[in-house]
Amino acid sequence: MNFFMVLLILFFISLFEGFLERAFSIGKSVTGFPLWVIEISDRPGEIEAEPAFKYIGNVHGDEPVGRELLLRLANWICDNYGKDPLAKMIVNNVHLHILPSLNPDGFSVRKRNNANNVDLNRDFPDQFFPLNEDLSLRQPETTAVMTWLRDIRFTASATLHGGALVANFPWDGTEDKRKYYYGCPDDETFRFLARIYSKSHRNMSLSKEFEEGITNGASWYPIYGGMQDWNYIHGGCFELTLEISDNKWPPASELPTIWEYNRMSMLNLVASLVKTGVHGRIFSLDKGKPLPGIVVVKGINYTVKAHQAYADYHRLLTPGQKYEVTASSPGYKPKTTSVWLGENAVTADFILIPEASSGGKLLRSNCDCNCGQPLLTHFFTDTYNGITFTLVVVVAFLCFLLQRRVRFNLWKQRQSSRRSITI
Incomplete structure (x- = not known):
């Protein structure tokens, strides 16, 4: 044939x-x-x-x-x-x-x-x-x-x-x-x-x-x-x-x-x-969207790149060990988590926070809720009345809801039976 x-x-x-x-x-x-x-x-x-x-x-x-x-x-x-x-x-x-x-x-x-x-x-x-x-x-x-x-x-x-x-x-x-x-x-x-x-x-x-x-x-x-x-x-x-x-x-x-x-x-x-291995995706906190980046494991001189479009990564590792995994992307603060890899695969999703420049402005941050530190500083230095305090609470609550929404979307996308963590 x-x-x-x-x-x-x-x-x-x-x-x-x-x-x-x-x-x-x-x-x-x-x-x-x-x-x-x-x-x-x-x-x-x-x-x-x-x-x-x-x-x-x-x-x-x-x-x-x-x-x-x-x-x-x-x-x-x-x-x-x-x-x-x-x-x-x-x-x-x-x-x-x-x-x-x-x-x-x-x-x-x-x-x-x-x-x-x-x-x-x-x-x-x-x-x-x-x-x-x-x-x-x-x-x-x-x-x-x-x-x-x-x-x-x-x-x-x-x-x-x-x-x-x-x-x-x-x-x-x-x-x-x-x-x-x-x-x-x-x-x-x-x-x-x-x-x-x-x-x-x-x-x-x-x-x-x-x-x-x-x-x-x-x-x-x-x-x-x-x-x-x-x-x-x-x-x-x-x-x-x-x-x-x-x-x-x-x-x-x-x-x-x-x-x-x-x-x-x-x-x-x-x-x-x-x-087996550690798998996941990298997201930005300010936009809640996939964020291209890299993943490194402490003690192993090798870099795994996340996909440009979906920001998913797949890091093969030997089971039965504890690993320190770090995700990073230009303009965002890197995040690190410790993962115990048993016999089954582990899902570790990263939500990265934009870095702040020397002038206090957020880099790559287009958060609609304006929840950055400069806004908080402006409120507390201009006035201390109760209205301002209420607005700060509202802003913080909106940021909390935004992060919850990102985590919920991640949860919905996850269809495998892997042990899953979000960092």
Whole structure:
């Protein structure tokens, strides 16, 4: 069954099940073959205040197992949306994108590299060495992925490879090109995500070569220009490199078994975006509207950006720890809260207060209730009569109502079962 027939079947299945998926191309290969993406969501093609996940397969043309498994994954989710709680949760709460084949040209001739004989997993800008800085020399498949990440803000992702059985996490290289464990700022979180895949797999966690079936890339063998590190640094996306089959090109008869071994791992990794971590939105107190900003966690040198339109953020973290989370935005006072992250996700919404300039005027504040400090000072310095006092009370009460309204709107928007706090 060819790729286009699979897409057609998925479309009709989705119509029958009561939701839609869509297929679109993010670009073309060297020979002009479209790089098709399957998007699965209860609102495909729309932007929502929820995390997005992407799977990419067939980065190397001679590793087709990932391509086949991703087509099966798309079909399974669509077919089981009305029957399986996990499928329904993913569709309703995650924007899932699946690119079955990044290297269709290499696949067609059963070779590792693309039609220009370039290894696509060595073609991304590198943090340690000035590789691939010339945009005109970058491969079209690489450029397509980089543009894709500028258009869609992915929370996490994974690429599917073959030739081993292990879940690989950053960093993939070292500063001196030597082989040793070199963890990124979110090393604990990446180990947690890698274990989700490994322990859900039929036998990956039983590996005698890799403890728990996971490995730091640089401690296995360093690479440079890889997609994984670039995603984390430039895309704000937590990416794993999954080696899902010891045999790069197994007989077709083995695919059903490989699929069953990997199915729950693939599903659970996507579901982890909803089941754990700290999620929320940032709002302005003066307007009560979404406020683009950033979120940082004390002790971890990594910044997560909130969405420009909906101001939602999704911060993946290792469960079983206490975290100090700070939200900030230019012109507003940052706010910090302590969050105990248990086995379930936590929702932490932030309401930021405008900063005051040296002249006492509020920055970015258009509050209709005129509840700023200059107004109060004016009242108390000009007169002390009872009328003024009454007006101050009224103003304070109106501000109180405004904040209550913001909190109530947040409560109405929250439809998940996460533990929720507003700061």
